[in-house]
Amino acid sequence: MIDEGRPCSEIAQQMHAVEKAITNAKRELILDHIDHCLEGNQAEQPRNTQAFKDIARYL
Numbered sequence: 001m002i003d004e005g006r007p008c009s010e011i012a013q014q015m016h017a018v019e020k021a022i023t024n025a026k027r028e029l030i031l032d033h034i035d036h037c038l039e040g041n042q043a044e045q046p047r048n049t050q051a052f053k054d055i056a057r058y059l
Contacts, residue, residue, distance in 0.1 A: 030055055 001011050033055050037048040 030058055
């Protein structure tokens with residue numbers, strides 16, 4: 001787009017759309033991982049708790 005000489009507003013709009021798509025994909029990945037961790041049995045609880053803490057840093 002830059003090479004094509006498109007207006008800055010169009011470039012900014014596209015960048016915003018890409019950022020939003022990445023944020024949404026990240027959120028889905030994190031929520032899926034959290035669901036997976038919480039479904040584990042009690043024997044896995046300490047490991048799941050740590051996995052939850054690890055992934056929560058990215059929220």
